Amino acid sequence: MPHSQLRTLMNQQMGATAAARVVQTLGEHGTLSATQIARITGLAKSTISAALSSLRASDMVIEVPSAVRDRSVGAGRPAISITLNPAVGTCVGVLLGGEHIQVILADVTHTVISDASKPMASDYTPDEAVATASAMIWEAYRSRDLSLETMLGVGIAVAGPINPRDGKILRASGVPTWTGVNIADEFKRVLGCPVIAENESNCSAVAELMWGVATGYEDFVFLTMDVAVGGAVVSRGQLLSGHAGAAGEFGHICVDPNGAQCRCGKRGCLELYAGLEEPLARYTSESRQQLTIAEVVSRALEGDQSCRAMIAEVARVAGHGLGIISSVIDPGLVVVGGRLAMAGELLLSPLRTSYQKHSLVRQSGPEVDTDTLVLGSAFSGRGACLGAVGMVLRNCGRSG
Numbered sequence: 590m591p592h593s594q595l596r597t598l599m600n601q602q603m604g605a606t607a608a609a610r611v612v613q614t615l616g617e618h619g620t621l622s623a624t625q626i627a628r629i630t631g632l633a634k635s636t637i638s639a640a641l642s643s644l645r646a647s648d649m650v651i652e653v654p655s656a657v658r659d660r661s662v663g664a665g666r667p668a669i670s671i672t673l674n675p676a677v678g679t680c681v682g683v684l685l686g687g688e689h690i691q692v693i694l695a696d697v698t699h700t701v702i703s704d705a706s707k708p709m710a711s712d713y714t715p716d717e718a719v720a721t722a723s724a725m726i727w728e729a730y731r732s733r734d735l736s737l738e739t740m741l742g743v744g745i746a747v748a749g750p751i752n753p754r755d756g757k758i759l760r761a762s763g764v765p766t767w768t769g770v771n772i773a774d775e776f777k778r779v780l781g782c783p784v785i786a787e788n789e790s791n792c793s794a795v796a797e798l799m800w801g802v803a804t805g806y807e808d809f810v811f812l813t814m815d816v817a818v819g820g821a822v823v824s825r826g827q828l829l830s831g832h833a834g835a836a837g838e839f840g841h842i843c844v845d846p847n848g849a850q851c852r853c854g855k856r857g858c859l860e861l862y863a864g865l866e867e868p869l870a871r872y873t874s875e876s877r878q879q880l881t882i883a884e885v886v887s888r889a890l891e892g893d894q895s896c897r898a899m900i901a902e903v904a905r906v907a908g909h910g911l912g913i914i915s916s917v918i919d920p921g922l923v924v925v926g927g928r929l930a931m932a933g934e935l936l937l938s939p940l941r942t943s944y945q946k947h948s949l950v951r952q953s954g955p956e957v958d959t960d961t962l963v964l965g966s967a968f969s970g971r972g973a974c975l976g977a978v979g980m981v982l983r984n985c986g987r988s989g
């Protein structure tokens with residue numbers, strides 16, 4: 590069966606055979622020309638041609654007209670690109686959010702087949718997460734008449750860092766009962782397929798890298814601005830996890846040693862001032878109206894001055910935090926995600942101004958472009974689940 594052959598090739602050690610390398614590269618990048626495959630893999634064109642012939646013969650890859658015309662084959666003639674056969678492989682992304690679970694089912698050509706969400710109580714347990722998400726996954730396959738045999742793997746996005754050595758959640762945002770749980774193992778027991786779990790900001794960064802505003806960048810920083818503040822660092826095209834899995838936890842950079850106590854136990858963390866929790870509580874006590882983040886953003890976009898002021902206030906602090914980050918990493922690109930990023934320039938403009946003020950490297954003239962590009966996420970606060978799908982496609986052949 591082509592799907593079991595594909596699974597075998599996808600999970601072979603990276604670079605074990607030319608066919609595995611080609612399949613894994615197509616899994617990660619989607620649609621490519623033979624020239625692009627050669628550039629990415631470093632394999633000779635003749636080796637790639639031979640691998641593609643056998644993959645075509647076994648229905649694992651198909652040819653599609655290229656969106657970009659290839660000058661080498663003559664003016665006006667569309668070039669041919671290669672993609673994995675969408676019928677032979679699927680993968681799943683799961684977001685275990687604060688109060689909901691989202692499940693995306695996609696095929697190996699990166700096309701989303703279904704996207705469903707289910708509300709959950711705010712203190713749901715790991716067992717409830719596994720039961721609910723598994724039922725959602727099975728329903729997604731059943732309702733589209735797809736075989737579970739095609740499933741290459743499941744990516745799980747969780748709130749909180751995961752120790753890369755033992756896979757256990759270090760300190761889950763808002764759900765401390767999840768600390769020490771190996772959520773990938775819990776899902777593996779029920780689903781019986783490869784499962785990879787990753788911090789949700791890291792998943793969001795992967796979505797930007799594969800399909801969003803960071804496409805084509807090797808190095809960038811992702812900043813999540815929501816009720817909580819988080820982040821991720823991508824270096825040379827790979828996520829930086831750090832010694833214990835806590836790299837990119839920007840929300841817990843100290844900006845005021847004498848400040849209030851954070852939920853992490855330290856004082857004056859960036860999250861206390863760049864997250865919306867405090868401004869929202871203040872707004873509620875002053876106006877006796879309770880607003881959600883989505884309402885703050887939509888009111889701000891409609892011109893509500895107090896909501897605009899709230900967003901500008903957290904943007905200024907976030908710019909200060911990014912200034913500290915720039916002293917360590919000096920990123921060329923910062924992607925701002927989370928639901929607050931849906932405010933667009935109302936958030937990004939004051940954030941850029943504050944960042945410039947607090948960063949060491951300033952605009953030094955037209956001859957040397959030292960400006961850091963600060964862009965909003967491409968996914969309206971919904972990139973983490975898509976990134977979990979991307980984690981499966983990127984990690985085939987890497988996790989052994």
Ligand SMILES: [Zn+2]
Nearest residue numbers: 841851853858
């Ligand atoms: Zn903290």
